[in-house]
Amino acid sequence: MSVSHTTRRIAATAAGAALLAGGVLIQPWTADAAADVPTQLNGYALSEAERSNMRLLVDRADELPGDHEQRAHTLAVATWWAIKEGPLSIPASDIYNNCHENGADHRGGDGDPLFECNDPAGTDIWQVGIHGVQVAAVSADQVSTVLPGSSVDDALVASLSDHGVDPEGETGQAVRNGSQRLQQGWLARHAVLGTVAVAQAAEAECLSGAEASWCFSTGTATWPSQYRYAPDLATSLAVVSELEQAYADMLDGVVADAPAETPVEDAPTTSVPTADTATAQATVLNTGGIGLNVRASSSFSSEVVGFLQTGEQVTITCQTVGDAVHNGIAGWTTDLWNRTDAGAYVADSWLDTGHSYRIPGIPDCADLDSGVEPTAEPTTEPTPEPTAEPTTNPTTQPGGSLMVPPGELVAVRQGQGHYSQWTDCGPTSAVVVTLAMGITPEGWDPNAPVHAIQAMREPAHMNVSADAHVNGTSSAEVAAGLASYGISTREVHTTDEILSAAQQGKPSVINGMTAVFPWQQDLSDPSYQVAHWVALLGYDAGTGEYLVVDPVSSVDANQVHRATEDQVRAYIEARGWSLGVIAE
Template sequence: MKRLLRSLLLPVLVTSALLGGATTATAAPATVGNTDGDGLTVRSRPTSASTSLGLVFDGRRVDISCQVRGQSVTNTRGFTSDLWDHVPALGGYLADAYMSTGHDYRIPGVPDCGGQGGSPVPVSQFHGQPNQGEDCGPASVVSALLAAGVTPRGWNASRPVTAINQARADMGYDPSWNDPNKFGTNEGDVKRALARNGVTATVVFNDLNRTLAHVRGGRPVVLAGNMVSLPWSGRNVPHFLTVAGYDGAYLVLDPASQAIVYRASAATLSAYYDHNLGRAGVLL
C-alpha cells in the first residue's frame, strides 16, 4: 500500500465544550472538600473543558455511581488525580481530587463509567519529541485506546509523550530520531499499534457512513482526512484524529490542538474525510 503522509507542523489553539453523561450504577457516598470555599464545578464529562452543570461546595455529600479516568486535576492542597466521579443526582462528573471517598484512588466495588468504553481524553501530539510534527497517528492511537477503555502501553496521564513514543515504536519506527526518509504514518501503522495493545481493528476505505455508524454504536475510530476542512484549523495537511463518541454530535479528539474535545457534525467530518490521503477510518 502506498505510504500515506500524515504530517503536521504547528499546534492550533481553540476552545470547545462536550456534552453527555453516564448511566446510574451502584452508589458510594463521598463528600466534597478542599475547594477553599470556591466550590467544585460539576462537569458534563470527565474534563475541565466540558460543559459546567453548576457548583457544589465543601461538605456536600453525594452518591457516586461510577468512576472513570479523565483529565488530571490538582486540588488546592497539591494532590493530583485523573479520576472523576459520576453523580447521578447532579447529572455529571466531579473531579475526584476534591472528593473524600475513604480511598486513595478507586472505590472498591464501584464500576467504571464504561458503558460505551472509556472516556474522551484529548492527547496532544506536541511534547518536543523528535517526531512531534508527524505524530498525529501515534497520538490518535493513544486517545482512541483511552476512548475504548483500554490503557495504552506506556500510558501516564502526566506524561502522555511516553505512550505516544511507545505507539510509534509499536508501528515499527524509532521514536528517538526523525528519519528524513519516513514521513508520517498510515492506516496500517495505526492498526499495527492497536494490535500491540491487544485491540483488533478494521481499516475501512471510502465508506464514511459505515465508519460513523461504528462511532454511534459506541466504539471509537481513528479517521484520516485533511485539516484544511476543519473549522478550527484550516491548514492544508493530511492528518489523523480520533472520533471518540457520539451524543447528538461527534466527539472529536484532534492531536494538533490543545487538550479539548470538539463537537462536530457529520457534514464537518465528511468535509475533513473527503481528501486525497483521507477517505479512511480505522475502526476499533
C-alpha cells in the first residue's frame, strides 16, 4: 500500500494494500461547532475550515473501531496526513476533486457531485475529500470490514447525507445507481471509511519508520503545510502526538469508549483445550495503528470481546471458516478464523501464522468441540522411494492436481502510488515469479510491495529507470530482473510452449492485452486495451484452469486468479503474436 504525490503530491493508493481512502463531512461550519478544537498546531494557527473539519470528524468517531485511545490515534494520524497535504484547509462546502488526466493534474469538478475523473491513457489518479486520497482506495470489502453490517448503499447514503446531498433526490439517486467509479468516489468521502484507511496507510508508509519519499519535505514556497507539519519524521510524530491529545479531549465530550475488553477468564468458550491439544503461535500483522478486534465468534456481527495491537502474540487452538475478512494493508482476503486459548476468535487475514491458510496439526473447531481427535502425525518419517537423482521440479500440490512452483503464490498490484506505477506491470510480475520460485526479492515487504517493485526496476536489475514513468518493460528486461536473483529463463514465442510450462509448474511472465481477462482491472475504461505483463504461476489439472496474477487487478480483485485455457490464449494472442519469459 502506498501514498504518493501528483502536482502537490497529494496521497495515493496501496498495495494493494488496502489503500488510502479520503473522508470528509461536508456540513455548514459554525463557530460553536469548533469551539473545543485547538486554535493552533505545532505553533501555527489553524484556519476555521481546518478546525471545522476536525470537529466534524469527531462527530462521527463513535463508528470508528477501537477504544477511546485508539480512536484518538486514528483521527490524529489521518488528520496529520490531511493537514500536511493541504486538503484539510479546503472549505467544507467544497466537494474536492484532484484529477490527474492525460499526464497532468488539475482541479476538476469541484462542487459537482457527479464528476468522474477520466483519463483515456489509463493513468488517472483521482483524489477526493479533505484527505485528498485516491478513489480506488475504497471497496465493498472495506465497507464490510470497517462498517460491519453496512452495505455499500448504506455507506453511500451516509456519505451523501454528510455532504448535504439528499440520497433520495435526483443527484443522490444518480450516485447510488451510478458507475462503480462514481460510487467509489463517494465511498472515499465517507468520514469513517476515509479516516480508517488514511490512518492505516500513513502509519505504515510514513510514521512507522518506513519514511517513504512522499511523506516529508522542507520546501516552503509552494507547500507551506508540508513544512509546518511534516518536514521530517520527528516533527511529524510530534504533530501526531499533539493531535492525539486534542482528539482525546474532544472525544471525552462526544463519544464513550467501546465496551470494555472482556477479561480473559470471562471470554466465551465452547471447549477448554487439554494439555496435550495442539496449539500454534501467531503474530498480529501491521494494522496501521488501528488495532484488531477480537470477537465472540467467526462473524462480523458477533460481540467484540477484546482488542489486539500490531505485533502481539496469540495462541491458536483451532480454526474455522466464517465471514470473509479483507486485510486492506496486505491486500488479501480469507474466510478463515482462529480461536484463541481464551475462546475468542481472530480473523486469519490479520495474523502471521507462517501458513497461507490452514495450520497443519491444528484441528477444525467443530472437530475439537465434538471431541474428534485430529489425525496423529507419524512419529518417524516414511522411507522415501529411491530416485535416480535429486529433483528441483515444482511440487505437486493437494490431490496431485495443482502444479505450481516451490515458493509462495502472492498477488501483488502494480498500483502502489509511486511515480512509475502504471508502467510497472513487468517489474511487478517479475517480483511475483521470484516469490513463486521461493526467493525473497530485495526490499520485499508484503505490507509495502512498492520497494521490491522499484528494486526490480532499478538499473542493477532491469535497467529501467525507477523514475522513468514513460518506460515500459521489454522481455529482455524481465529476464534480466529474474536473472539478478539467479533464476534461469528462456523466451518463447508460442502459446503452446507457455501453457506447457505452466502445466509443469514452471512460472512465467507473459505478454498480452489488458481488458481481456474477466476480472476487474484498474482501468479508466474497462474496454481499454494496452500491452501488458502478467505472471502465469501454474496449472490445476483437476479443473483445467491456469493460475494468474494480474498486476493491474483492482483492489477488490487482487488475488491469484483462475483462468481457462481459452482465456489465457485470448490474452496472449490478442496482439497477434505470443511472448513469454519462462522461469526454470
